[in-house]
Amino acid sequence: LFFFSGHQANIQNRYHTTLVTSSNMIVHPAAYALLLLSFQPHPAYGKIPTNISKKGQNEASDVSKIRPTRKLRLDRNSDEGNDTAASVDIGRGKASKNDKGGRVRNDNKSDDAAGNVDVDEVDDSDQGDSNTGLVDILGDRESKQEPPTIWPTYVPSPFVSDAPYIITPTIVTHSNCAPIGSRPRPPGPPKKTPKPTPEIVTDTLMPSKDDKSSPVTFRRGNLQKDVPKFGFKVTEGMAVRPLAKAGFTVALGNEQKSELRFHSSPDGAAIIPLDDGYVYVSNSEMGQGEGGVYGIYFDHDGNVMDYKMLLSGTTRNCSGGTTPWGTFVSCEEYGNGQCWQVDPDPLGKHHPSPEKTKLGGDGGNFEAVACDDRNLEQPIFFVTEDLKAGTLRRYTPPLTIPGTDAGWDALHAEGGTTEYLVFLDDNSFVWSCDEWLGRYSQEKHFPNVEGIVFREGLLYFVSKRTSQLYVLDLDNGTYTVSSTKDYSLYKGEFKNRPDQLAKNNGEFLYFTEEGGRTPGVYAIDAEGQSYAIFEAYDTKYFNDETTGLAFSPDGTKMYACFQDCGCEVSGEIDCGCLFVFWRTDGRSFDGATLGLKFHKTGGV
Numbered sequence: 123l124f125f126f127s128g129h130q131a132n133i134q135n136r137y138h139t140t141l142v143t144s145s146n147m148i149v150h151p152a153a154y155a156l157l158l159l160s161f162q163p164h165p166a167y168g169k170i171p172t173n174i175s176k177k178g179q180n181e182a183s184d185v186s187k188i189r190p191t192r193k194l195r196l197d198r199n200s201d202e203g204n205d206t207a208a209s210v211d212i213g214r215g216k217a218s219k220n221d222k223g224g225r226v227r228n229d230n231k232s233d234d235a236a237g238n239v240d241v242d243e244v245d246d247s248d249q250g251d252s253n254t255g256l257v258d259i260l261g262d263r264e265s266k267q268e269p270p271t272i273w274p275t276y277v278p279s280p281f282v283s284d285a286p287y288i289i290t291p292t293i294v295t296h297s298n299c300a301p302i303g304s305r306p307r308p309p310g311p312p313k314k315t316p317k318p319t320p321e322i323v324t325d326t327l328m329p330s331k332d333d334k335s336s337p338v339t340f341r342r343g344n345l346q347k348d349v350p351k352f353g354f355k356v357t358e359g360m361a362v363r364p365l366a367k368a369g370f371t372v373a374l375g376n377e378q379k380s381e382l383r384f385h386s387s388p389d390g391a392a393i394i395p396l397d398d399g400y401v402y403v404s405n406s407e408m409g410q411g412e413g414g415v416y417g418i419y420f421d422h423d424g425n426v427m428d429y430k431m432l433l434s435g436t437t438r439n440c441s442g443g444t445t446p447w448g449t450f451v452s453c454e455e456y457g458n459g460q461c462w463q464v465d466p467d468p469l470g471k472h473h474p475s476p477e478k479t480k481l482g483g484d485g486g487n488f489e490a491v492a493c494d495d496r497n498l499e500q501p502i503f504f505v506t507e508d509l510k511a512g513t514l515r516r517y518t519p520p521l522t523i524p525g526t527d528a529g530w531d532a533l534h535a536e537g538g539t540t541e542y543l544v545f546l547d548d549n550s551f552v553w554s555c556d557e558w559l560g561r562y563s564q565e566k567h568f569p570n571v572e573g574i575v576f577r578e579g580l581l582y583f584v585s586k587r588t589s590q591l592y593v594l595d596l597d598n599g600t601y602t603v604s605s606t607k608d609y610s611l612y613k614g615e616f617k618n619r620p621d622q623l624a625k626n627n628g629e630f631l632y633f634t635e636e637g638g639r640t641p642g643v644y645a646i647d648a649e650g651q652s653y654a655i656f657e658a659y660d661t662k663y664f665n666d667e668t669t670g671l672a673f674s675p676d677g678t679k680m681y682a683c684f685q686d687c688g689c690e691v692s693g694e695i696d697c698g699c700l701f702v703f704w705r706t707d708g709r710s711f712d713g714a715t716l717g718l719k720f721h722k723t724g725g726v
Contacts, residue, residue, distance in 0.1 A: 339707045341716040342645070343653035345613035352701070353660025354642070355614075359716070360656070361706050365418070365426065368687070368698035372418065375425030382429055385416050388683040388698040390441025390490060390622060391670035394448055394466055399427065400675050401466045403450045404700070405439035407685070408693065413439040415452045415476075417466045424679055424702070432464050433476045440508070441573065441622060443491030446501050447529045451479060453488035455508055461488055463533050472530055479533040481505050481517050483540060490622070492576040492583075494596065498527040506571035506583060513560040514543040514571055514583065516553050543594075550599050568592055573623035575631070582631060586619035606633065609646065614654030616644045621667060627677040628712025634682070636667040643668055643682055655680070655711075656703065662688030670700065677710030679703070 340359035347356045356362055366372045366384040373379060385406040392403050399421040406413045415433035420426060433439070433452060440455035445463070449472070453461045460482040465472040482488055487509045494502040505515045519528060520537035541553035542560025545567045554560060564571065568590070574583040581594040584606065594601045606620045618638035625631060630645045632655070642657030658666070663684060670683035680703040686692055687699035705711065 336707050338709070338714050338716055340705045340709065340714075342655075343611065343613065344716075345611075345654045345657060353663065354656055354658035356656040356703065357654070359706050360703055362656070362701055362703045364699060365681075365702050366429075366700040367696075368689070369696040372426060372429040374429075375421070375427055380429035382416075382431060383695075384429070384698070384700070385414070385431075386695045386697050387413075387685055387693060388700060389439065389669045389685065390452075391672045391681065391683070392442070392444045392450055393672045393674060393681070394444060394450060395675045396467055397469075398422070402672060402681055402700075403432065403464070403466050404670055404683070405442060405452055407438050407440055407455070409438050409456075411435055411437055413437050413454070415439060415450065415462075415464050418700075420674075424674060432466055433462055436462065440488070441490040443493060443503075443574075445493060445533070446495040446498055447527070449530065451481065451491045451503075451533070453482070453491060453505070455487050455489060457487065458485035459488050460485060461491065461505065463530065465530070477534055480519070480535075480538050480540075481515070481533065483515075487512060489572055490574045490583075492574040492581065494576050494581070496579070499524065501528055501532070503533075504574055504576070504581060504583075506574050507564075508570050508572060508586075509564075510569040510587065511561045511565040512569075512571065513557060513564055514568070514574075515560075516541045516543065545601070549601055551594060551601050552599065572619075572621050573634075575623045575625050577625050582623055584620040584623060584633070586621060586636060589619055591620070604650070609644070609652035611644070611652055611654050614642065614644070614657045615640060616642075616652065616654070622669060622671055624671040624673065626673045626680075626712045627710055630712050632671055634668040634671050637665050639664050641666050641668045641684070643671060643680075656682075658684070660688075673711065677712055678705065678708060680711055 338359075340357065342357060344358040345355050346358050347360060349356060349362060352362065352364070368384050368386040368388070370383055371379040371381075372384055385404070385408075387407040389405040389407040391405065394401050394403060396419075399419065402418040402420065404416050404418070406416065408414075413436045414431060415436075417428075417430055417432050418426060419428040419430075432450075436452070436454055438455045438459065439452045442450060442452040442461070444450055448465075448467065449470075450464045450466060451461050452464055453459065461479045462476050463472075463479050464476045467473055481491065481503060482505070486507050489506040489508040491506075492504045494504070500519060500521050503517045503519070505517065507513055507515075518539045518541075519532040520535050522528065522532065522535065539555075541555050542557055542563075544552050544554045544556075544559055544563040546552065568583070568585045568588065570585055570587040572584050572586050574581065576582075579595065579597050581596055582591065583594075584591050589605060589607050591604050591606055592601055593603075607617060609616050616633070616635060618641070619636045620633050621636040622634040623631060624634075629648045633644045633646075635641045635644065640657045640659055641663055643655045644652060645655055646652045658668075663686075666684050666686045668682055669685050670681060672681050673679065674681075681700065682703065683698060683700045686697045689697035691697075705713075
């Protein structure tokens, strides 16, 4: 096929240009076509458009212009931060314990059978595609992976979003549930008109809401009292003492000790009043079936009377919430987690037998629970999920006996309805029975939801991924968003991820903090002004998190934990400690305070 006649030819392919030259070379057109075919790249790299000019040269397009037009779906494990090769907690800078095969401390704190890497602390952007397997996020929660695809196929898509799993949804009406929008509910009591906020005057005493004769000594936000013994600072006019340390027995008020050692990895908590005092109910976030719920029992004066286990055999009990009938709901935070109802009252009918509720459905990475208790016959429950493409659920239990307040069975009876929060573009929201739509909305607007509380028609919750506080007006269907990183503090700093939320008996909303060098507890008032209540500074608390925030029934005592509390290995039996704080003037934490006048610049 080749004839030599002193000509030369340029042969181009995807990678380079080969110059073939000779003193007498003629390339026959048929041979030239064969040469072009021999230099074609593998079809997996994409089709390269070609054009044979009149001169017989192949003009291939620039390969740099060939780009995928959509992201590959990420494997579910990439979001949960799991790694099967190592056991390292990068965020905390500590080794992590393998609990019977592996304990994972990561953004979603999900179980992993082999290792532990806190991916979210390393790179929170979720950039970079994975072709390790395509996972249906609404499918098998065991995260079964398909074999890797050798050559990815790039398909044009009109939708570009930060949500890698879900295409743009279409809002439709489903025949088996209520139309998109808020479901009708029995009307609650008339909405209260907020009382005007009294003027704050510099360095003077505010009118006291508490009937106390002692002078006010508490100056909210003035974080100047150093407690070097414990390695943190507290607000002026506060006192603190330790109550319990993981791995040690609890000192009781009768100069005796508890039979059980205080549980490891204390997390979400709540205070529940009892006839003879109250109980501090606390979760243990241990993995591999070693979690559970525990109770520290106090008399009316705050003396510790007992400590006992209330639920065992569960996994990663993270947070939860209370019910109007005086029980605690504890939520598991792993792929197949559930929410369990626990009766902490030793005299209660269901005290010996905790029970799985309907709140968790088919399972999930559940976090916290709040309850709209304005209609005691049919209270409505809200459940958060600490997952990027999770859901914020609204559960309406069946109406059992009209005219009778709901009780234990409301969370276990058949016939309840689960709906999912969906944000619209005009700062309004709806509740949808479409789980897919709910997951899309959470991933786009409020990923990885943590704490949640309800008060007077408003639902508050936070996203640790966006560091934002969301407030839903449940009666009007609107919402507002603010950044917790914008809070201006007189003393202290709140620069890391918000975690749990708590309300006392007044206007303040309290936050705990996950990560950073100074984890603590903070508060904002009705006007949005923020205050530091206490803050750790000792190096042993670096990248720790404050948990277990709760207030005594009269609001005068505040309880809070550090989940690691200086332990060497996260998740060991010695991780965690509980403190009690109180105002030295004996008032409620939401009560009267020495005034601080905040200026617009953030000064005082």
